[in-house]
Amino acid sequence: MISSGLSTAIVQRLQQSYGALIGMGISDTALPIYAMHGFKYMRHLPRYVRVFDPERVAPISKLDSLGERLIRRPPEPIDMKFECRLIDFSEAAELAEPIHRNLNCTVRDEKYLRWRYAEHPVYEYEAYRVSHEAGSAGVILRVDPVGDLRVLHVVDFM
Numbered sequence: 001m002i003s004s005g006l007s008t009a010i011v012q013r014l015q016q017s018y019g020a021l022i023g024m025g026i027s028d029t030a031l032p033i034y035a036m037h038g039f040k041y042m043r044h045l046p047r048y049v050r051v052f053d054p055e056r057v058a059p060i061s062k063l064d065s066l067g068e069r070l071i072r073r074p075p076e077p078i079d080m081k082f083e084c085r086l087i088d089f090s091e092a093a094e095l096a097e098p099i100h101r102n103l104n105c106t107v108r109d110e111k112y113l114r115w116r117y118a119e120h121p122v123y124e125y126e127a128y129r130v131s132h133e134a135g136s137a138g139v140i141l142r143v144d145p146v147g148d149l150r151v152l153h154v155v156d157f158m
Helices: 004-017 031-035 054-060 065-072 089-103 110-118
Strands: 083-087 125-132 135-146 149-157
Touching: 004 031, 054 065, 054 149, 083 089, 089 110, 089 125, 089 135, 110 125
Parallel strands: none
Antiparallel strands: 083 125, 125 135, 135 149
16 A cells, blocks of 8 residues: 555645546545545446446445446347447547547547557557448457456547
């Protein structure tokens, strides 16, 4: 665990270096450190989680009553036909290019995607093309084993 003095120094350095900071997945221990530096805890930050087997997830979870109700609600099936296939990062970059051009967001060219995902020193990522009659999109996924569970992170869309 990082000492609170070092944590404070890290946050101060980040605040000096960047115009905007977003902390996600903050531990209960780190919340006070962020709060004392002016961060606001956004309880309703739009994040989507779907638990398919509540009993298997229970040992690694801490849920309030709302969380309990949400994970026990059955999924609503959607009758949609689509295809999904594994792609390389050059194809993902092709899918991302119109988004960057039209929405003024981060450039996701092949060089960036390879640096960010293919060459990541810790995690392994996969890129997929999802196609539907209306068009195609790219998605970057990471699967983490947690005990005997596999947890899927959808980390980027394009």
